Amino acid sequence: MLETFQPENIKQYTKSNLNVLCDELRSVIYQTVMQCGGHLASNLGAVESTVALFYVFDFPTDKIVFDVGHQCYPYKLLTGRYSRFHTLRSAGGISGFPKRNESVYDTYDTGHAGTSVSAAIGLAKARDLKGEKHAVIAYIGDGSFNNGLVYEALNSLKILNTKILIVLNDNGMSISPTVGGMSDILSDIKNGEKAENIRLLESFGLQYVGVKDGNDLEEMVDAFNHAKEMLSQSSVLLHIVTKKGKGYEFSEEHPTNTHGVPPVGSPKEKEYSEVLGETLCELAANDKNITVVSAAMKEALGLTDFFAKYPERAFDVGICEENASVLCAAMAAGGLKPYYAIYSTFLQRAFDEIIHDVCAQDMPVTFCIDRAGISGADGETHQGVFDLSYLSLIPNLTIAVPKDTEELKKMLAFSATYSHPLAIRYPRSGKVLFPNINEEISVGKWEYVYKSDKIKCAKATVLAVGERSLIIAGKVLKSLQKKGLSFDVVNARFVKPLDIEFLKTVQSETLITIEDNVFLGGFGSMVNGELTRMQKKCTLKNFAYRDEFIPQGKVADLQSEYGVSCVELEDYLTEIL
């Protein structure tokens, strides 16, 4: 039935047709995610509400914005993407998030939390000014509903004076269980308590409708019909209670583990996050002042054990990246030693607070930045390729990049004694490289990991930042050594400050930078600036990503395609050596 589904025909479907459709959706989602990886539990929970939306509204005339996008698979399958759905999250395939360039049914791209209500209001205002009449819907989970941007949007609903439908899909979970005051407010409403909470929502200009079982198709159809009528009066908040993972027992029982899942049979690699968690536990045993803050991702960041072991010093504040940053700055102002663990792309949300609260006050906050560099299958909105650039422009901030998981341990030990803002950034999977190298961490000091001649510099020196860059340099070195050529390789473990002394004294004719970041404002750009400042006569060649948004694909393929390629590095070196 899904294979031949046309949105315009759904209104003729019988109730049993609709239920079959739901079953098929669930089955395709499950099978595809097992094969391609992706977001499972949240999509399973959104099946009935999505089918009901199609039954009541007319897409693409009516518009919908999915917050984050972890609930858009059923919508994608119902809008002409069934036949290509097996390409989910692969290069050139169907995105795991809404994408305007993929379908006219996708009105607005998402990926980061909390944008949907603002976006729906903006789209609705455009509709009004253009004299159009369609509905605009924001579909948002209760995890995102904690985000400050949602509050700002609700606050502006009356100002923009327009009408939207907010579907609040309340499954009680972010990736971890949803936490905080708003979550309690919603719980009270769900439990039939504190009806005044509803009137609060009305103060923002919203009529409230509650649905007890958002996985009941008939109930959802009735609710959407009702909401559609109410929209003639004012905006509507339709609060639906659903089961994350619905329909698959294991997923229902383990919604955190089945939020995002890898393809079945993926090899288990050591992750930097595990090292982070273990090391912070060790450090915290000796330093009572160490605290850890996370924004709704403690499991993915390797912090489950820390939270269990030190509950009084571990804080998951929900999807509130800005608040987490200010909390850390203030804890440091109060004499604590806070660690803020977060994905690179989500830290962008706290950019102003990193500047204004942490660095302008020179607070000893350590940012542990995971999923840095290209992150792969999640695409444009999740690549962590900007952090070296947006962090390096901030005064007082030291930026370190470990060469491997062993060096992350050392950097964390170093961080415990460091009394200024520090950012440590690393990708997901980790290795141990050059285990025989055992230099101590000292601010702004690089180290040779390969030197062809003990005394003299080679004709070319590669300055590589982080594991992925060092792996590329190492591969090319091996290959060229077979041809009798060689060059020096440096672990440029501090991006800020740069190792000025090294740059002054290095004698190679050519310096080459490699990084897992965009070129603009990144490591290569900083080295460039420093060489110009010191008027050093040498040739510089930069390998970094070019100035484009990088789509989904395999990490190594994307690295190569967007500017950091073994082949190009080898060609370049072959030419100059």
Added chain:
Amino acid sequence: MLETFQPENIKQYTKSNLNVLCDELRSVIYQTVMQCGGHLASNLGAVESTVALFYVFDFPTDKIVFDVGHQCYPYKLLTGRYSRFHTLRSAGGISGFPKRNESVYDTYDTGHAGTSVSAAIGLAKARDLKGEKHAVIAYIGDGSFNNGLVYEALNSLKILNTKILIVLNDNGMSISPTVGGMSDILSDIKNGEKAENIRLLESFGLQYVGVKDGNDLEEMVDAFNHAKEMLSQSSVLLHIVTKKGKGYEFSEEHPTNTHGVPPVGSPKEKEYSEVLGETLCELAANDKNITVVSAAMKEALGLTDFFAKYPERAFDVGICEENASVLCAAMAAGGLKPYYAIYSTFLQRAFDEIIHDVCAQDMPVTFCIDRAGISGADGETHQGVFDLSYLSLIPNLTIAVPKDTEELKKMLAFSATYSHPLAIRYPRSGKVLFPNINEEISVGKWEYVYKSDKIKCAKATVLAVGERSLIIAGKVLKSLQKKGLSFDVVNARFVKPLDIEFLKTVQSETLITIEDNVFLGGFGSMVNGELTRMQKKCTLKNFAYRDEFIPQGKVADLQSEYGVSCVELEDYLTEIL
């Protein structure tokens, strides 16, 4: 009385002593602001509540965080800074904002809106973990209370499980009157309606206390005593209603005009904001799709007339910089042509939304970025010296910098036909430079504003970004011409994309960049990267601000002190020409 005031003695004061103290505070604040410029109306409204705070609490043992800091003058005057208060906002003088490095009474630096509640929670948690017992207070205006960060903080109050006192100073104003749903909720409470709104606040873990006249000293002392007792149970929200501008009739009646005031007798200069407002009005007359969004600053941004003329297309969403950015992206997705006017430093708050919502979707949103470059007397938290860096790393974004107010008009006319994200950045005061130059705006095209020889390039070419840089180049040119030396000057009006064709063909031995921005990641850094990429053989010299937070002072002095100095440029040119 103020002259010899000691916080520890206030508890012996009689009621009439306290009232005299209030009068003196008001008088010193008024006189100082008339002389030095600063924030008048908000500080006048905060006098009684601040004196009452000292009467009830013990600073600096107890800690207070002032949100934004526009209400901290009475606090500063009561904490040992009376004798130096005449240096307010001048180089080396008393800051207009809380500063830890100025006094032990200043616990946490602020400047941007909405950080105080998070900061108070962080400080309180540090207190708890360290086994200390003092009170922690956040003092916040109703304008900031709209900000999403405050919501995130409230949401986390139960998670952090600590106790703070929030003083919500409700004068009904941001810089403009406060707007939106939360403002309505507070109004209802003030008017004695909808007691359920109070219970909502209780859901976040707060006890509510209302004070009808926050400018009544006795009422405030009682309220703080009461709140202090309640703090043994849980956090408290003390909602006080005050009069912005209290005590000065003109200020009470014109709180927007007397929010921030210049020193008496300051010459009135033409401002870029006026040109922005006039030009957008003209453009909007011919293009129904043009909309304007502001985050609580429409007057300062020159948009008062636009809001009056096109109320259906002008939106002030309050201090919600992120929401404003997403609204613009979505309006563009819906076919409108939005302009988002904002100060450079506040746009940092929307960094993620510029990337994720505007640029990743390649939406035709125009950012009109005022107070770019060094802004002067407001100091570290208000300098607009990072924008060229944090914007240039974002794919799909074009960055333009007008050479003068005339060129801003042209750039805005250009923007109306441009279908991609565009940032136009400019300082506050504007001039008309080189009025005889009349080139059309074309993306990524620079122009000569002075060329010593019609055909050949001079030995040195200065690439200057924006008015202030061109003024410096012009001054040095005049001076060197007297010595028979000359160089070429280019208006590098696009920072992104760079004029690659120009860089390829320019024949000067030396290129010099000047910008009103930090060096790291800015214009000079980008030119550097491009010259390296094209392997061009020429000497490059960059004038930009060094990697430090820039304190308060006069714009020209700070420019010179932090790396963009006429003297150094002239010395350098004299040496190489």
